[in-house]
Amino acid sequence: MAVEPFTSGASGRINALFSVRALRALMMLVNAVVLLLLLPFRGQKRAAVGSSGEKVGKDEKQESGRKASSSAAVVRVPAAMVPWRSAAVVVDQEAATRRALAIRRVVQDNDDATVREFSLFVSARGDTLFTQSWTPVSVKVRGLVVLLHGLNEHSGRYSAFAKQLNANGFKVYGMDWTGHGGSDGLHAYVHSLDYAVADMKIFLEKVLAENPGLPCFCFGHSTGAAIILKAVLDPKVEAQVAGIILTSPAVGVQPSHSIFVVLAPIISFLLPRYQVGVANKKGMPVSRDPEALVAKYSDPLVYTGFLRVRTGYEILRITSYLQQNMNRLRVPFLVLHGTDDTVTDPQASQKLYEEAASTDKTIKLFEGLLHDLLFEPEREAITNDIIQWLNCRV
Template sequence: MKNQLQTVSLVVTLLSLVGCASLPNVPARDGGAQTSATQGHELLEGARGTHLFQQWWRPEGQPPRAVVVVVHGLKDHGSRYEELARRLVAKNFAVYAMDLRGHAHSEGPRVDVGTFDDYIEDLGAVLERVREREPGLPVFLFGHSMGGMIVTRYTLEHSAQLAGLITHAPALKVDAPGIQVASVKFISALSPNAGLFQPNLDDYSRDPQVVSATKADPLIYQSAAPVHTASELLRAIERTDARMEDITLPVLILHGTADKLTSAEGSKELYRRARSTDKTLKLYPGLFHDLVHEPEKETVLTDITAWLEARAPGATTSAK
């Protein structure tokens, strides 16, 4: 995490917590009518009975060769990956994208989580449903930012169920002073709903149209996320850092060198320490955080597609 946690005086912060309002709790929504036979959506039950929204895109007229499951990050939702999905569908992949609990169409207090393990259990429920719909197909995980942490954590526990992992600007390293990290955990214990976790949307992409659309997106919770979410992410980063060597399946790691929101050093560390014999690190000079929405997105989308094509059944090129 990089420059996401606001630098504030602990004393001032504690005083500001008095009378903090509860987070808006939004019920799950079905997302409206389905658009075609090859695109659909549904609600399913995740951890603690929370109803989650997921959608999918599938090739028409032939069975898919593999499945890619997309997990988004903060200030984000599954529909923002439709361009990536359609690119992969054209290569005969099925793509599923969930909305995290408390995000977009999924149920729950906005951008809050009980424990980080709820995200992992939610992803497990999504994958169980995917396997019912796509029996026998290899499954690849794609995770952006905090979603990159979620898919990495899931992989550490369930790698035998997966064909590969793609991390896209993952939140794998804390780039903040130790006292600031300790303050976040302390404040979270006192007032977990305090809105102190506010990534700067201007740092997502160098494309001003992308930034404007994100700021106007009604599915994105524009207020600050609760400090509890930041605290849970910090704990997940600590637990994952202790186990990076346990990543052994094929992995593609993507990061922009000018990312101000998550540290590229975390991606480098994962590449160095993962024991995968098939691992690839791609660093994009000058790119910001949201690589598939950067002006150079064509290069990024091509890299993702080529990597998956080389590792899915029916591949015609050798893995690199």
């Protein structure tokens, strides 16, 4: 069966985001916004000219006002110009629908070897975040793994992986970060990845409080790996974590031209939620397993739309920060990357391995593999590598 390749992640979409065609479209939108902002001032100017050219008495104005009110003229506002509150309601409803689906999947997961549960917690910003856990039934828990998914996906996609960790004595916790899965926010819109970093720190504290005395590891994929990396650069988090596992980490995502680094913050400020329609879904497959691709992109909790401008800028911002602070990383880590990954750069993972100050560090580059390593045909071997690394550190 011929299957159209799909894409996910950040790199190629960011290149498309800042293409010449995309910039022209954005500049046209900026011009339109400026003109709309100027319309009220132009109207006031014309009104002033009219009042100076025609002397209308007070009685005449009152009479005209009475006539206008008696005619009961109705001003109709187009749907596109409904106040912002209505748009917020739509976003809240959409997030509630996603959350209900995420909860239903947890409740309906009947596995004799694993107890799967969900919980909600409120962030410092007032957003409700969806989290879940996988606990082994008959295997003694020897350690913890806190899992962060990648851009556009959700923690539930890693259920099979979590259950494999359960079978080896690891209790797993997953968090859907802002705008993803069952958590609040416009789907796949990230106003600031620092929010996700702060949420991850709070979630980590909750996990440690529930499981005192157990070693805790963090697993992150793609942008989720970038979030974990920035979190563990905090000395307080570094002291709480026994090690981190990173698959296809987003530490090497760059736009196609350096000028876009200057333009990105401006465009993301003016049109943060604008979706760029030039991202090419046929250019960057993320897995060589056709069934895994179909399962991913038929999942309503996986975002398949075009990258939002602010989200793209936030990815550029966190990768730039990590590039400048790799030498501050001191926790033990395992990084895994496919050499044919076209979403994030495997050479950046090599640079992370070389520059990190960690004395316990391991890198594995898989020849010919793509971005979603745990959904490649070789997923069992990759999972075994991760479990072996964990077993040696418990």
